[in-house]
Amino acid sequence: MATDSRVDFRERSLQGLWKNNPALVQLLGLCPLLGVSSSVVNALGLGLATLVVLVCSNLLVSLFRRTVPDAIRLPVFVMIIASMTTCVELVMQAWAYELYKVLGIFIPLIVTNCIILGRADAFASRNAPLPAILDGVMMGLGFAAVLIILGGLRELIGQGTLFANMDFLFGPTAASWELTVIPDYKMFLFAILPPGAFVFMGLLIAIKNITDARLEKARKASQDTPATGSKRVRVTG
Numbered sequence: 001m002a003t004d005s006r007v008d009f010r011e012r013s014l015q016g017l018w019k020n021n022p023a024l025v026q027l028l029g030l031c032p033l034l035g036v037s038s039s040v041v042n043a044l045g046l047g048l049a050t051l052v053v054l055v056c057s058n059l060l061v062s063l064f065r066r067t068v069p070d071a072i073r074l075p076v077f078v079m080i081i082a083s084m085t086t087c088v089e090l091v092m093q094a095w096a097y098e099l100y101k102v103l104g105i106f107i108p109l110i111v112t113n114c115i116i117l118g119r120a121d122a123f124a125s126r127n128a129p130l131p132a133i134l135d136g137v138m139m140g141l142g143f144a145a146v147l148i149i150l151g152g153l154r155e156l157i158g159q160g161t162l163f164a165n166m167d168f169l170f171g172p173t174a175a176s177w178e179l180t181v182i183p184d185y186k187m188f189l190f191a192i193l194p195p196g197a198f199v200f201m202g203l204l205i206a207i208k209n210i211t212d213a214r215l216e217k218a219r220k221a222s223q224d225t226p227a228t229g230s231k232r233v234r235v236t237g
Contacts, residue, residue, distance in 0.1 A: 061080060
């Protein structure tokens with residue numbers, strides 16, 4: 001049983017972080033992904049909010065999966081997601097109000113994020129709480145990772161800085177975290193605006209596809225090598 005648990009953890013992790021990444025493979029949640037990721041702090045804030053909603057929603061959907069009739073399954077899932085989103089929104093208003101004002105409408109729009117509803121219906125409603133939580137964590141981390149990478153690229157190329165305005169999320173002590181990578185940098189507005197988000201997102205998807213193709217080629221080569229080697233041994237004998 002312990003071995004099965006480890007295999008499942010590894011597979012769930014690979015699915016969420018790489019193989020079935022919700023942003024790079026499923027192409028879900030692109031509206032907030034492209035709209036908010038103009039800086040690291042914006043991306044991190046939305047990524048954490050989405051992660052919390054996803055994990056909590058998966059847990060509740062899994063707990064009530066046997067008691068919710070199929071006829072009202074989706075409305076109940078939406079209500080659960082909306083409740084979790086409201087809780088996260090209130091917490092952000094209380095503890096990170098400046099960031100909440102920056103993210104604006106994208107926090108309430110977590111309710112309509114296809115990643116959360118899709119995982120609730122496709123996985124959490126059919127599995128026990130622990131696998132559902134694990135799936136939520138890994139899918140949320142995969143989405144947040146793409147958000148942060150995209151935000152870092154756009155902030156660096158657009159403004160020449162990294163980790164600007166981190167005090168919006170972590171308080172006044174984080175104001176000194178800003179790194180000026182390129183001094184006296186003239187802003188590259190294209191990278192900060194939505195068209196730049198589309199370009200950088202396309203580059204990330206292309207990099208993943210190229211990496212997957214090379215890994216698959218290397219895997220096939222490693223499978224062919226022993227057979228070739230064994231033939232050579234027989235011929236020499």
